[in-house]
Ligand code: SF4
Ligand code: SF4
């Protein structure tokens with residue numbers, strides 16, 4: 001089983017992930033239409049680029065926009081959750097050891113205690129995100145089972161990884177489940193809402209171009225997001 | 226496929242059709258007929274295929290259902306945080322469903338969609354600024370209105386409105402003759418007080434081609450006179466076109482994209498014909514949005530710009546004050562606290578916030594910003610055509626509460642509102658809630674305080 005999930009399945013998952021993500025980017029851009037969207041993407045390009053970069057950049061910072069500032073609790077949750085999800089798997093020592101053993105490459109790594117904290121932070125913020133969904137009427141009305149599924153897909157690798165890491169009984173079981181859930185997440189990214197992994201940038205960039213090119217960007221210093 | 230005589234999928238292109246609709250008081254028959262209007266699912270599906278592309282589909286798909294857009298919508302706030310007013314909910318339950326079902330929807334559903342697209346959204350685009358993914362529900366509601374219109378599900382007044390544009394290239398039945406007559410009448414009426422005052426019609430190569438909102442010649446001709454006097458005082462070389470003078474677009478509110486194109490094309494044709502250096506648009510928000518911001522796309526202009534550079538009235542006023550073409554008598558500046566209504570259409574969606582501030586710095590001594598303001602302002606409550614829709618009067622009146630409270634919080638009793646729609650909404654607000662505020666366009670305020678050069682004064 002271990003050989004299967006770390007061998008062919010891993011290859012498959014990474015292939016689906018990379019091809020899928022590239023396909024999403026290509027399809028998104030191909031589906032932009034200057035006349036339907038009413039944005040001259042290919043004219044006034046410098047205004048478009050400026051608008052797109054500003055629109056992406058300011059939103060990448062906690063409290064960087066009016067919106068982030070008006071929901072401080074949510075902002076902390078969102079950033080904790082995403083920082084943990086993005087940093088931990090890439091810079092985990094255990095992952096990099098595997099990379100080294102297999103292909104002789106290695107990235108920066110984060111100390112184990114930091115990884116532990118990030119992992120716990122992901123799980124805790126997920127719990128709060130779920131509680132928020134249940135508690136706030138304006139979020140509850142939007143919520144569907146799919147939203148919980150997406151959270152589960154994203155958090156499962158962390159939970160199982162943590163169980164394996166603390167050497168819970170059945171280490172082997174947790175390890176395989178961990179690898180499997182990681183692969184599920186990779187595959188799910190292009191096909192589910194997790195596609196916002198790339199679509200966040202595309203969509204933000206698009207709206208930034210809209211404001212940068214058409215809705216005022218040529219007449220002022222840019223929107224105060 | 227049952228089609229009503231008044232409520233149907235056809236556009237209004239003749240005076241007879243228009244009169245038949247107008248004769249149906251409050252659209253009673255029209256809305257009755259709507260109950261049996263059938264959906265052309267094949268056409269809806271085909272339209273989705275052709276026009277619903279990656280931007281909107283991605284928006285609908287990736288919405289994280291996080292609810293961060295909730296507080297951004299004044300309808301949500303005004304309705305005691307009714308979750309059914311959350312922008313994401315409103316769009317997912319309408320356009321989201323149409324896309325998911327690929328057009329397989331029924332009459333009751335489409336009526337609900339219509340009531341949401343026009344009765345719960347003014348397309349103010351504020352929510353788009355608060356969504357982390359940049360999901361702009363205002364844009365999607367605009368698109369949705371187009372889908373509704375193509376299926377005949379459009380509020381009665383807007384069916385009429387878009388018909389007006391198709392027939393008269395104006396939002397009201399003002400013909401070219403009526404318009405030119407009004408210009409002459411206003412020039413004559415005021416020439417005694419303002420020697421040399423003119424409203425030059427169809428003058429070629431002028432510096433400014435001035436265009437208006439049809440309500441001005443129809444209901445407030447003095448607005449036109451005021452514009453003429455201010456241009457006169459500023460020494461501008463200006464003109465108005467006899468055809469192509471209307472900037473507004475009820476067709477945009479209706480989602481009748483073809484009529485939108487016809488309307489803006491008439492203005493662009495006037496630009497080509499008269500070759501002015503630039504165009505200045507009257508104090509109207511959606512007019513500027515329609516003809517200057519969105520119009521070039523409807524007309525298929527690849528530059529995304531109007532044939533000659535176009536400016537909103539506040540841009541011209543700010544420039545005239547800055548360059549000294551218009552000088553303000555310091556003694557006559559507004560002394561009392563005064564606030565400014567940032568119109569979504571030319572502030573948030575066209576970036577003119579600084580012009581407004583610049584003007585206020587010249588004319589007011591105690592200018593109070595609303596909170597929030599500038600591009601983060603709340604809609605007045607009457608945008609997107611809502612002021613004129615009888616079916617949603619109640620919802621509109623509830624929505625006004627947010628702007629009412631914003632104005633009251635400034636402590637100002639005077640609101641400067643260089644936008645016809647906002648102006649109307651604030652007027653109605655006072656009528657309904659009696660909060661003791663006054664409101665004004667810029668032109669009458671400026672006329673009261675501008676210094677008249679000696680050579681332009683009437684002989685005693
Ligand atoms: S803020 Fe954006 S992502 Fe969140 S619910 Fe609203 S539209 Fe969806
Ligand atoms: S565009 Fe304005 S009115 Fe419409 S949903 Fe968004 S915030 Fe509300």
Ligand code: SF4
Nearest residue numbers: 510568569605608646
């Ligand atoms: S009426 Fe004024 S405030 Fe309301 S949507 Fe239009 S421009 Fe915005």
